[in-house]
Amino acid sequence: MISKTALETTDSVLRDLTDSPFPFEGKRILLGGDFRQILSVIRRGIKTDLNNCIKNSYLSNQFQKFALLDNMRVINGDADWIKFLLDVGDGVANDYEDRVTLPKNLPVSENLVDDVFGDLRGEMAEAAILAPKNIDLDRRYLEIEPFRNRNVPK
Incomplete structure (x- = not known):
């Protein structure tokens, strides 16, 4: 946003x-x-x-x-899921420590990181930081350095 x-x-x-x-x-x-x-x-x-x-x-x-007047997910029979999402958004689903317990029937992916982030290596290979002066780039490289040796999912 x-x-x-x-x-x-x-x-x-x-x-x-x-x-x-x-x-x-x-x-x-x-x-x-x-x-x-x-x-x-x-x-x-x-x-x-x-x-x-x-x-x-x-x-x-x-x-x-x-x-929006019509919730298309509810039309397809997901009324419980929509109620859960609204409860989370309103803070009603939180416990006393502000944690949210996910429904038992929620499908969980074995490759959650891959599903969420996709091909980071490919995307990062296509990325660039442009700056008018080398000193600006030097500062950026210092910010990036801690991430360079991290394992990124393939």
Whole structure:
């Protein structure tokens, strides 16, 4: 999900470029998501990181919110699973230590890491970090170095 900072920066740039007083220069912007299912998880994050969610932006009241009326998974007979997901999103499924117990009938993949992350080696081989100065790259290499010798699933 886009951060509050990115959203507000986009708005600011559009206003500056067009000298417009209107949010996003009056353009229609479509954002989609369910804040119960798209959690703001930030590794080693602090409260200010969580406050960077678009729900906390001064622009959030500029958006018209729509709700989907038909849950297609429920139509296919997954009402229990949908209720479980909503309970997790609402914090109802958590125990006293804020843990969630998954349903017993939930299929668990033997190759969970491969299923979730796919072919990281192939994707990383196609990746590049570009910078105008070598000193900028040197700093990035120091950030990447701890990950270089990790075993990546094939």
